[in-house]
Amino acid sequence: MLLKLNHIYKWVKSGGRRVFLLNDLNLTIEKGEFISLMGPSGSGKSTLFNVIAMLDTFDEGDYFFENETIHDLNSKQKTKLFNENIGFIFQAYHLLDDLTVYENIETPLLYKKIKSSERKALVADMLDKFNIVGKKDLFPHQLSGGQQQLVGIARALIIKPKLILADEPTGNLNSTQSDEIMQLFKDLNTEGITIIQATHSESNAAYGSRLIKLLDGSVNNK
Amino acid sequence: MIKNYFKIAWRNLMKDKFYNLISLSGLTIGLSMSIFIIIWIQSELSYNSFVAHHDNIYRVSSNINSGGELQTWGTSTGPVASFAKSDIPEVKNAVRVQENWSYRIYSVEENDFELTGAYVDTEFFEMFERKVVDGNHKQLLRSTTSIVLTETTAQKLFGTSKAVGKTLKADHDDVFTVTGVVEDLPQNSSVDYEMFFSLDILKGEYSEGNYWKSLDTDWGNFNFITYLQLQNPEDVESVTRKLTIIQQTNDPNAESFKVKESYYLQPIAQMNLYSPGGIPKGMNTVQIFGIVLIIILSIACINYVNLSTAKAFQRSKEVSIRKIIGADKKNLFTQFLVESTLFFSLATIVAVGLVYLLAPFFREVSGKELPIDFLQSQLLGLIFGVFVITLIVSSIYPALMLSSFKPLQAIKGRVSGVSKGTFRKVLVTVQFAFSVILIIGTIVIARQLDYLTSKNPGYDRSQVLNFWMSGSMQQQAISLKNRLVNLPGVKGVSFASNSIINNGNTTGDVAWDSENPNAELIVNPIAIDENFIPLLKMNLLQGENFKGISTDSTHYILNETAIRLMGIEDPIGKNFELWETKGIILGVVEDFNFESFKNDIGPAVLYYQPDSFRAYLKIDGNNTSSTLAAVEAIWKDYNPNYPFEYSFMNAEYENMYRKDQRTGDLFNNFSIIAIFVSCLGLFGITTYTAQLKKREIGIRKVLGASIFQVTKLLSSDFLILVAVSAVIAIPLAWYVMDLWLQDFVYRIPMSWWIFALAGGITLVIAIITVSFQAIRAAIANPVKSLRTE
Incomplete structure (x- = not known):
């Protein structure tokens, strides 16, 4: 088991009444799974991502990540756990505009205080793996959307995360680029990385090993 | 890692050139002015300190x-x-x-x-x-x-x-x-x-x-x-x-x-900042400049804080991404601190260059031979101190604010505290309060100096030329006087013993019929001839003037203050003795200022001496240069080897207040700079606000808002702040300037219009600054701004 969510509730107060964002949500994810998360807008996909990423709190329920009980950790411990285990990939790529491809990929390692020589080796490996060595000194605005997303994925992978959270990773891409990225995800999954992707596209969802449908803040796999 | 911080800082500096330039110029100007003030104060305080012990x-x-x-x-x-x-x-x-x-x-x-x-x-x-x-x-x-x-x-x-x-x-x-x-x-x-x-x-x-x-x-x-x-x-x-x-x-x-x-x-x-009795005199001015130093530094720092926090909105996305890919608060805090440090270092270096460049101008305004030596350890230490303090003061808040964004909200542009900017409003208010204080200071100083140079001293000093006789002139005073009087353009000639602009002579060797045998009085004796009082149109209140006859040597004319202090009633004809020469009081002259207006009028004794050393010539001023040439020719007859040295009383008079005039000029310059820097900041902030509200402006325009309404929407907030700052500044300025005026015995009243004028000037400058950007935003095509959102 990689993570397990038990009876998770999250709500906001609106006009004195609770509006549930997550409503008795139960989910267990095993190591090596490739989950496709689907659901209409407002079904709670983003909230669930934030909860899994430990970037957001929940109001009731238990959250276990490997053998840690997340609901008992303070925010500093949660940040540490997140930084060491989870890589985030965004629909809008969210690369750092002022940094080159190389520097974007290198930055997470800087924050982990990895030594310079090791850093170089790791970034070089990553550039190689994604076939973007030639683009390493370009800035994000000089790349196509697909290339930018590759850099985004490389940046997420550089810390060797156990889990990748991808929030509509191909939402801004055309279908060819989209298929390439999905194939890449599938390959990564084969290498053993657990992936959860949120998507609106049935074809993208088909790349996953399991489909989870979300409705009104809880899992609805009927 | 630190190298990386510097790299990012440098790229950020290069990226947003316009705002960075505004921020940098404000900071540079502020710092260079501070360095000047420090050098000036240092020089005032280091008087006589060239002696080791x-x-x-x-x-x-x-x-x-x-x-x-x-x-x-x-x-x-x-x-x-x-x-x-x-x-x-x-x-x-x-x-x-x-x-x-x-x-x-x-x-x-x-x-x-x-x-x-x-x-x-x-x-x-x-x-x-x-x-x-x-x-x-x-x-x-x-x-x-x-x-x-x-x-x-x-x-x-x-x-x-x-x-x-x-x-x-x-x-x-x-x-x-x-x-x-x-x-x-x-x-x-x-x-x-x-x-x-x-x-x-x-x-x-x-x-x-x-x-x-x-x-x-x-x-x-x-x-x-x-x-x-x-x-x-x-x-x-x-x-x-x-x-x-x-x-x-x-x-x-x-x-x-x-x-x-x-x-x-x-x-x-x-010796230079205190009176001989140890009362602080020039010290007031040094303190006021100390305050100006703090004000200018604060304005520069506030600018930096305001512009960096206003920019925070743009940087929130970067902060969020960095947090998500593993940065903690400390990393980000350090990053922003390094950015500020780089920025401040750059500003300091440019400021030092500016100081060198402007040194001749500054020396001229201050009238001092200011040593500008950045290798001098004390100055170096002070500049470093200013650098560190301003850096800490102005970088901590933005760094804390920027590093504490919640990543997932910030990444979507929902940034708390950025668009509202209450803190920034407080800072703008403080900044403009300082500006208003400086403007009030400038007006008060200018008015006071104007008052001093135009106040009637009790005699008419216009078109009066005077000089010290030299060589054989004084021995032949009587014939000299006849020659001078007959020159074309000369209306009258009189000889006296001193300059009455700033008479330094005193004596205690006087006696009068007093009930108290031990009564002592230090008086200012001035020897004059019979022409002096009419020549300078002094006002004889009682008795009569000297007649130019031999008995005048035992006649005295006293001023009102002398009569009052000695307690003589019905003074005319009463006994009076100066330097053991017994005589009588011939007349009483209305009080006149024979010293700076910083001093009260003291007791004066005018005694008769037809051949004193200082010549006073009243000229008609129709052809001053030919009159001067004629006087010089006579001078050369008596002493061919001396250059003809003369002065006009009006010029001497202005000379006496030169130090005050310079203080005024310095103050004036510093105020202009402070206001300029404040406006730079305001300009920057308005630009940001206009950017942030671009969408709102677009929607309002589509809904039919006029350019004036949109301009008002953008400007009114800031203008209210400026008005509030004037209200805060006025009592403070009143207090400080009242302190400065205490230095003068004769001083202007602090009228309400000074404050109104200062507030008005600030408001007008602020309106011009703000509306420039506001109007630009208001006339922009709404379709464009809505599409980009």
């Missing part, structure tokens, strides 16, 4: 009782130094200095020079630590014909500092031999003379037959500045006590002094 040297000020009022003079009598040296063991050394007024022109062969010299005791060079460049340091002023030059003077006169043995002539007559050349004395000191004479010359003017037998027993003439070097600063009290006892036992007139302590020992470092 200056804390141990004191100037002896004399306490005098005049008509029941205590006066403290910066000068003292000859015996003070000699007794101090022989009878007080705590005194290590004592030196008397008297400026040499007897000579004006010094010549080497055919070349004439004008130099300032002083009579000094030989120990002078030891006390003021002058290295002897040439000559025997034990015999520097061995005779009355010896002269010691400073290095620069020797260079000027002889082209070499090895000038010992060479001779020069004073006033084309007396020959002096150079016996020594010493290190120069700095301008920022009370002893910046160019040449030195032996005090024995003055001693030689006494003889057994005189009332005062010798200079060392003359308790009557307060002609010297006496410097005492003590063994130990703790001895000040005991030395003061002992000097008082010595004076009371030896001075035959000690009875009449009736002061507890006859002397006050003033540390020489205080």
